[in-house]
Amino acid sequence: MDFKSFLQHANRNKWLIIGIPVAVIVITFFLVNRLPKQYESEAQVSTGLLDPSKKVISNETVDWFTTNQQFSNLVEKFTMKKMMDILTYKLIIHDLENQKTSFKPYPELVENWSQTERQQVLDLFKARLAAKAVLTLDDDKGKYPFYTIAETMGYSEEDLNKHLDVSHSGNSDLITVKYLSESPVLSAYVVNTLSSEFISNYSTDVTLNQNSSARILDSLLQGKKTQMDLKNEQLSKFRKTKGVLNLTEQSATVYNQISLYESQRAEAMRVIQSNGGAIATIESKLRGSDKYINGSSRADNREIIDLKRRLQLANNAFIDGGFKPSDQRRIDSLNRILSSRSAVNADENVINTASSKQDLVQQKLALEIALQQARSSIRSIDSELSVLRSRYSGMVPFDADIQNYERDAELATKDYMAALDRFNLAKTDQKLGLNLKIEQVGLPGNPKPSKKVLYVAGSGIGSLSLCLGFIFLLVVANTSITNAKQLEAATQSVAIGSLNSIGNKEVNPRDIWNDKSDNDKFTVYKEQIRSLRFEIFNQMELDQSKILGITSLKAKAGKTFIAYSLAYAFALTGKKVLLIADEQSKQLSDETGLVTSQSFHSFLVKKEFHTEDLITVMNKSSERNSLLEIQNVVSLRNGFDVLKKEFDYIIIDINSLADVNISKEWLLFTEKNIAVFEHNTSISDQEQGLVRYIKEQPGFLGWILNKVV
Structure with a gap:
């Protein structure tokens, strides 16, 4: 992207860039003044996971990975739907029981209830709280829409989660519960109620799970013990009936004697x-x-x-x-x-x-x-x-049997000992489990510092960024060519000059060169024409060329005016110039002694022309006829040979490349060519072929960027 072009676009739209952020800042200022104050309350719950004073085994090592998993699990359970629904029921019951001290004003739905209906709804919510029922959309299908009631009162799960923050910070043993609301009492009630309910529910769940696990492990342990006793009894009975005290030692003794x-x-x-x-x-x-x-x-x-x-x-x-x-x-x-x-x-x-x-x-x-x-x-x-x-x-027969008995007894004993270890570990975990406790209750506090300044500044910066971003996108998406560097990149050829826009369509070259005012556009244009004249003169002098063709990629690019300007510029250096061009509305005359009544087509027929002073103008036919339909190629070349002997330079205003059939015929007789490209226009895919065509011409000198702003 061209950064200079971006700055130019930004400069053109500077009042829009300034006005929009100012308007947004003013609107934001009036809106944030209406925002209510926000109160935050904070409660802290200790877990006993990292507090040595709450550990039965004080020298127990800490597995940080496992501990972090436990903290993450606790934080997630704090905000699970079951807990949030319990908090919803608590808040609704509080407001329905205490109309004067309710945390929020009653919505229209609740105001329209009678005292009897309100009591019925209160009893139903208490029943749901006792059953710890989950609140879903299906609860709107009954007589009272419980889900809608929670939403209208502002106590739904989504509303509570927006302002609730449960986190574990650093390597502490505490879980922090924060809530932000428009009422300091409501914030304190939420964090304290949620903490106490979580401890109660978590402890109940853990106790139930541990008791269930203990019953299962105890049953498993008794089964393993029965199996172990049975196998040991079978081993003992075999030894008694076979008279074997220790077959392994006895057989070893006999074997040693044999050896x-x-x-x-x-x-x-x-x-x-x-x-x-x-x-x-x-x-x-x-x-x-x-x-x-x-x-x-x-x-x-x-x-x-x-x-x-x-x-x-x-x-x-x-x-x-x-x-x-x-x-x-x-x-x-x-x-x-x-x-x-x-x-x-x-x-x-x-x-x-x-x-x-x-x-x-x-x-x-x-x-x-x-x-x-x-x-x-x-x-x-x-x-x-x-x-x-x-x-x-x-x-030998006794050895095989007793090995089977001993192996079965050993395996049964190992199974029993493993089950006993698991049972004892479960009992230990039950005794040494989490010790949840509210270390710091939530208290009503002062309102939090206002963020109005941040909102206003953010709106201003955001709107300014959006404006600049929109302009940036326009610049990036814009394929128009605005400078010579872009023109060279787009055409893969050289740009020999650029001409600024003079703005006045009726002006002619004589007026520009004779202007004595402080018109900066005329001054810059003259300097640019002189530079262009120098470049063309150097290239044509290299091989003594005399015929210069001027064309353009599109119509109305200003090539005709450039042709007249170059003719005037060369005449000022004492060169005799023949200009073959479309007729301008205001002709050159007086000091240059132009003959304006001649026609190029008449010259081709009669081979006669009149010269006077330094510039001679021949007008092309306005009918856009083909040259080859008037004369053959040999006759046309002979005609140009006659003109080359009479004039130092012949400048031809060729049709634009869009008229490809006519421009190609004129380019047959030119020795050098330049192409004019209008500023702030783009090259379409169809025009790429025309660009390649003019580049392939043997005498092509380069491009001129015209009407630069």
Whole structure:
């Protein structure tokens, strides 16, 4: 949104913006002077939820989430329909019983009752109060319309809730009840009556609920106790009849004994196997050729004997042969061999083999004795295991049964204990429940400070805001274009200038340029025309263009006057200008030496024209004929070539783009084009196509915003 446009609209309507709030303030002032005074009374009810002095268990922790829920529940119950209807009955009964001290004057409906009827209505309302009946629209169907009576007396639920406030503030233990009315006594009566009735009804409801819960829990507890006793009796009877004191411990003892004997049997079997293997090894050694047990081998012994025999034969041969040296050498050789083999045999038999055999024999005897002992113990262990397994097998059927009995008894006991805990908790909650009490009664007080100033100020500010908001909506909803920036945004093309509105339809350019008065509009217009002339001159000089077309998006946008003004402006710079335009009501003359009787269509036929001074005007046909229907394109181009040689600039006042067939023909012969857009108008969806068309023209320079206010 354009903020400047908003300020302009606000400035135009400033007296309306000022007048409406002033009128509203005056009316509000007279109205608020008639408002009655308002009196507020306040009562406070303590709950005991957060007050340590009212707790039986003083160190009890506070669950703030649960506590806030309880306070919210209490506040909601304060204003529930049942409580508000009780308050309605109380107020109506008070006013009907005490006509002189009634809180409000009787309405016409009550005034028309006779004393008997009034008493009947009073008795009926007392009966409804005793029954705590809910007041609904259906209560209007009887002889007396109770719902309508409450409304006309101003005591209906809706009327009371409008001025009633029940709240819990901060972390206090108090619930605050406030009521605002035109009577201080009525305000005090409402808060005190509502507080006392709420405490009475809430306490009654809580007691009934707790007693009902206690009866249900007690019945549940007795049922659980009966079930527990039955299961325990069944377990006890089974133990007595089966002679089982503690089957679990007994079976565990037998099982431990079985495990012990099985481990002993396994040890005996290990001894038998190990001793048998040791005996077999000893026998093998005794029968074998172990050198530590049996000494040297027989082969070694035979070799030594053979050497001794050969030595004896050599000695005999030495003696018998006459002591030959060769025999002596043989004897020496055999002695050396015998000594060597004897030494080896002596080294291999260091240990006493006889002693080793003795030890092995003794070990064998000991192992055989141990083996026989182990075999004997196996028989006794197997006998004991048989007895123990028989006893354990006899316990197995009892174990399954007694586990079922014990499980049932345990579950029954747990159920009973859970029910007992719930019962005790309910009893505790009943004793330690809420302790509602009126800590502060409502008292009649002084009237509340007047809000007249706030009402008056609020009405003034509100009405002013509404006026400004209405203008704001008008500005936002307004799609009219009021400045060059908006025009560029709407057309997506450049705006080369803007011209202000001069207001006088009969004025001509000569009058504007020759004006010596202090007319600000003329002065601004001349400056804007000069700026526009400069922009056009620069663009046309770039490619030596001479023909300028001026069109507009809509008719009556002021393009013809702009064409005359530009022609006059260029003439002031010494340029010869040809203006082809619609005829104005007041022609240029005198100083510019205009020839006004020439026709462009006549020129096209005769190719003749008259020039005088700097500006020549050719009027277009008023019949809105097509150019191409008068001459062909070649003839028209030749005609414009003749004019370009004679004039510095040719300015053509082209029809608006709304006459699309005629404007397109003129645009065929222009070299540069500008479009005029009227200030404070908008571009419709149909005109968007015309905007795109003029933008696509090769010589389009931009837009001129005309008649700016």
